[in-house]
Amino acid sequence: MDGLWPAEDRTGPLGLAVSGGPDSLAMLLLAAAVMPGEIAVMSVDHSLRKEAAQEVALVEAVCAHLDVPFMPVKVRVGAGNLQAKAREARYRALGEWAMELDLGAVATAHQMDDAAETLMMRLARGSGLAGLAGVRAYSHVPAFEDVPLIRPLLSFRKAELESVVASSGITPARDPSNEDVNFDRVRVRRHLAEHDWLDAQALAASAQHLSESWRALEWYAQLDWEEMVSRADTDDGGLGGAPQYRYYCNVPRAIQVETVCRIVSELGGRVTRSEAGVAADRLWRGENASLGGVLARASVEKVAKVGVNMRVWRFSPEPPRRTH
Incomplete structure (x- = not known):
C-alpha cells in the first residue's frame, strides 16, 4: 500500500469492493489489519443469483465484527454480455459510492492468477497493447476519472489469499459461475491449471511489463497531444x-x-x-x-x-x- 497509494497522496478512506469470495474477504481482513479506521466496504448484489443476498449478509457480518463501515447495494444488470454488463453496473455503483462518501480511492481484489488469466484471454483475442496491459495496479474507476482504482493484491497468489481467509475461521462464498465453462475465463483458468509450464507468476510479470509499456505510450501520446x-x-x-x-x-x-x-x-x-x-x-x-x-x-x-x-x-x- 505504501508504494501503490502513499499516505501523503490520500484524501480520504479506502473503499473496498467485497463480494464475499475468498479473494475480496482476504483483502478486507488484510486492510483491516494494516489500515484500521481508514477503510469502508461496499458489497454489490447483481440480482442474478438468489444466493447473492446471503453473500452480502456474510460481508456485513464480517464488517460488523471488524467494526468497518458497510454499504450494501443492489444493481440491475443490462442486457448483453452478462459478465461485462455486471462489471459495468458494479463499477458504476462503486464510483457513485466513492463520490458520495468522499473516499480517497476504491480497491478491488484482483490477484496474480487473475492477471495471468486476463493476459491469456486477451492474447487469444488479438488485443493491442492497451488490452494486453491487463489488470493494472493503479487506474481510475470507469466513468469516474476523479476516483482512483487500486488493486493491492496483484503480488498475491489465489492460494495465499485462500489461506488468509481459512486462518480467520470464515467460510467464504463460492460463486458457481467460477466453474461454468461457458465463460472464457473459466476455460483459461482450467487450462493454466492443467499445464504447469504456463507459470502464472511469469505471465503476471509479463502483464506488468506490458502495463509499464502502456504507461510510457500514454505519456508519449499526451506529449503528442x-x-x-x-x-x-x-x-x-x-x-x-x-x-x-x-x-x-x-x-x-x-x-x-x-x-x-x-x-x-x-x-x-x-x-x-x-x-x-x-x-x-x-x-x-x-x-x-x-x-x-x-x-x-x-x-x-x-x-x-x-x-x-x-x-x-x-x-x-x-x-x-x-x-x-
Missing part, C-alpha cells in the same frame, strides 16, 4: 464556426491511434482503437477518412518554425447529410 494538436473554431471546409483540430502527425502508428481517438472524442464522437488505426492508415497514405461522426482530411504543408514539410491531418464534425 500537447505539442502537435491545435484547435480552431473556424473551418476552411465550409462548416462555418464548427470546431476543427489540426494534427501535425510525425509519430509511430501506436501514438497516432491514441491521438486520433482523443481528437474524435473531443469532437463528440466515439471510435475504437481499431477504427482509429484504419483511419490513421488512410490518412498516412494521403487519403481522407470518416470515423465516429468526424471527417478527417489529409494534407502536407511546410511548418515555418522547423522549415520542413509535415503531414497535417484536419478533423471536423461531418456535415449533415442531405435528404431528399
